[in-house]
Amino acid sequence: MDFQLDIRTILITLILGNMFMVLLIAAYRFRSPHDKATSFFAVSKWLQAACWLLVMIRDSLPGPRFVLLSNALILVGGGLEIIALLMMAEEFGADARRYYKVITILSVLSFGLIYFFYNSDNLRIASASLAAGLFIAFPAYRFTATRGGSPLQTVMGLVYTLLASILVARAFAALFSERDMNVFSPGLAQHLYYIGMFLIMILGTVGFVLLSKERSYDELRRMANVDELTGILNRRAFIVQAQITAAAAAERREPISFLLIDIDHFKQVNDNYGHVTGDSALRNFAATVEFRLGPRDLFGRYGGEEFAVLLPGVDEEESDRKAELLRQAVMNSRIEGHSLQYTISIGVITVIPSKKPQLDLLYKLSDAALYKAKKDGRNRVVRSRWMEEPERS
Structure with missing residues (x-):
């Protein structure tokens, strides 16, 4: 038919x-x-x-x-x-x-x-x-x-x-x-x-x-x-993705490095230059760091002027080099339209994670190193060790 x-x-x-x-x-x-x-x-x-x-x-x-x-x-x-x-x-x-x-x-x-x-x-x-x-x-x-x-x-x-x-x-x-x-x-x-x-x-x-x-x-x-101001991961998203990344690293028995970063004297930036300039500094910092990270690296804003970076597959030597590179890059960066120069302090911890990685412990240990970096004069990188007790509760 x-x-x-x-x-x-x-x-x-x-x-x-x-x-x-x-x-x-x-x-x-x-x-x-x-x-x-x-x-x-x-x-x-x-x-x-x-x-x-x-x-x-x-x-x-x-x-x-x-x-x-x-x-x-x-x-x-x-x-x-x-x-x-x-x-x-x-x-x-x-x-x-x-x-x-x-x-x-x-x-x-x-x-x-x-x-x-x-x-x-x-x-x-x-x-x-x-x-x-x-x-x-x-x-x-x-x-x-x-x-x-x-x-x-x-x-x-x-x-x-x-x-x-x-x-x-x-x-x-x-x-x-x-x-x-x-x-x-x-x-x-x-x-x-x-x-x-x-x-x-x-x-x-x-x-x-x-x-x-x-x-x-x-x-x-x-x-x-995503953090609206800086365009990077917010705290919740960073923690979720960091847990997944750390679990994958545990399966492969490869190291991960956790960097906790704080912008030095950020309150003074806001007080002396205004919050608009402070926001510009945060965006400049985020762009400077993100440009120097790899596709597997995680970068998030923990809150205020505190940021975190997770480097999968990166050992102590390489993470120290990376942290120092970030510190110098931020110190040498310039905010468009401003003469403001700012610095950062970084606390670093490197571990081979367990099957149930404890991200909060990595945070505490890197926070202890960050506290020491500030205590020693800021604008520096300080490393924490895996079983090291935090100096600050």
Whole structure:
């Protein structure tokens, strides 16, 4: 039995579906802050609904200009939808902008050449299909190839890859067809194209909503784990990750080094220069230290002007060298717009952790060393030993 689809019925579902998707997005984002991605997405859906309306009534419209208009609407509408998705996924960078500028220029040139010099339905279908396929190719590649992307992005990338393949197949079918084609012509490539448009209408909206939810979740997680002023781990997140890192080191029987750092005379910085300058000093300190740490190292703010660093796989000699490097780097750093120079004191402890590492004990021992560093004049590194009793309760 031949598989046939009523293309006009599909067009009605595309018109009503895109209009409904605008209402769905508006309801979902009603209480959310206004953002460019949502505006682009809403406009894209209205443009696509208008495109499919023009396609459905094309036989009653005079002249080929409306055909050109419908092609422009689907490309602009589809392009805005893809850009909105890329923006929501934080993938719309300089390379994406360059790509879409080039594709847009090529698409306009090809449509113009076909319209003015060889205006046939087959060439218009082939050109529009190839252009749409190129528009979709970028998110198809980026969502599937980006390392660390979410499973949602991978699924979306695979579906976009499938749709891009369908569009290329439709373009070749139009180019090599022995009969004239139009948007209502039957055939496997045509049916797959309209089914793909219907699926992408649903996937695009669901994907946009889920990407929006992912971004909100990532922002909440960042707020829960990151110190707002310095941009490094807060105390709770540092302790959680340090426990995990120490447990992994215990399994491998490798050392870890714990550095407790305090900015010397920080209260005087606030009193003499003001809290704005004090905040600048904290940000400068965090950036200076973070720049000199490795990808496995942990760095967090314990509170006020007290910070902690965990160095997995680093022994006593190497941790002493690292601590001294940090001390000198901070001492030689400068706060932009200020002549203020500040120093730090560091307490260090190195252990091979047990299966249940006691991070609070590492803190106490490094705090004892830090206390000694302050007592001896500050701006120095002092080491504590594993079984050493703290000098301060």
